[in-house]
Each structure stands twice: as structure tokens, then as C-alpha cells.
Amino acid sequence: MNRPSALLRKAYAPDDPIQVGRRGAPRLRLAIPAKLVSRYDTRRCILVDLSLTGAKVSLQDPLAKGEDALLQVGTLEPFGEVVRCQKGVHGGTVGLSFDPPLREADVLGVRAFAERYEEDEVRALRAEVRRWVTGV
Template identity: 35%
Template sequence: MAKALAMIERGRRAQSRLRLRLPCRLITRSGDQKALLVDLSRTGARVHAEHLACERGDAVLRWFEMESFGQLVWARSGFCGIHFYDPVPEAWLRQSRLLNESACDFDDRQAARDMAREWVSGARRI
């Protein structure tokens, strides 16, 4: 019962996702391509690439010194979802978050501040 309530509170996902913007490599039967890791959880990831060529099947996702093996479960509009065969360690999630924070350059932070300032002043609607 408690597990069912936890699932209802989180929606469809059993694991929370970490929003990122980290360079990665997606290796599939279609080839090896550069991509951007945009979501990461212990059980899966969402990846984006402008010309993402992927088909369902086995895949390896590499980012920095980390690597996970899984299956591509969906692909559309330059994005694809990967379900990992084995959960990634919590330490990898923490390390990925720290890498993402250090990779966020001044321009990104300044753009976010400007957008927030415009929204608060009523000049921008989100």
C-alpha cells in the first residue's frame, strides 16, 4: 500500500530525475555519437542530439568517467530514453550534479537571472 502511494505521489516514475546539461557519448548499433545528457536517474536517462540516430536496442551511455549499459526504449524529436539494466550508484548522481554545476558558465547563470528578473517585473511570461 505504501509503495502504491509513493508511486502516485511521484507520477509514473519510480526514481526522481536530475536535470543536467552534460556532454556524453551514446553508443548503439547505429554508431557512436556525441550528445547531451539532459535527465539522469538511477534507472535511466534522457539524451539529446541534433541529429540523433538511434533505434531501440542495447546502448552504452558514457559521460565523463562514468558509463552505464541499458536499452533505448523511445526516440523522438532529437531525444531518446535509455533504461539502465543496473541502477547507477548514488555517488554517480552526486558527481554528475557537481559536474553540471561547475560546467554551468557565467552566460547561462546571467541569462537565468535576467529571465527571472523580467518575469518578476511582469515583462516576461513563462
């Protein structure tokens, strides 16, 4: 695995006192599948962004504000509370606040997982196109 750049390590330093807006930690923008496990059920979702302190996920039936949930993405399973819920016509998004916060290595691990996921999706699409073209 490639070593993270000094800038990336700095961006995810947990003891960095700089806060931008309401965010206590910079966000890693993503669009990868995940699962949100509540006390009552497990829901498939899309992990939209991730930081040391929380995440934003998009799902068909959002959890209510104040509910606890476990976010499953790759091998990571942080526990958090829904602190924001936005419902729309075709689903919605929830904001999770992690307790305890993630480690820098966890965020970097999800980044690596996302990169592998995208590469695997491209390979699978190419293989499907080859099968279609060759009639196999």
C-alpha cells in the same frame, strides 16, 4: 566536495518505495555534453536528465527503440536500452533504461561534473572576451 544535503540523499535513495507518475526515481535536470555509444557508432549528445534508473538524451540522429547503448558522461558509463524514441525535424530524444540501475553516488557524481562543466565554460567565455577586448 560538499556533502549532499539530507533532502538530496533522500531524493536518490534506491530503496525508496515512493513512485511519482511513471517514474521510479526522481530526475536530475541537466544540459551537459555526453556520448552515446551503440553497437555501430558513437554519437555526441546532450544529457537532458538523469536518474538512478535511466536518462533522457537529445541527439541529432536518435537510436531506435530496443537498441542497446552505453552512455558516457564524465567518468560514468552506464549500459542501457532505448525504451523511448522521439524524432523531430532537427534531431530527437531517446529515453534509456539502465541495467543495472545507477548508485546514488553515481548520480551525485554527475551533478558535481555538471557544476564543474558550467564553471569551466563561464571561465573560458570570460577569458575569450578578455582576449578580444585587449586585442591579444
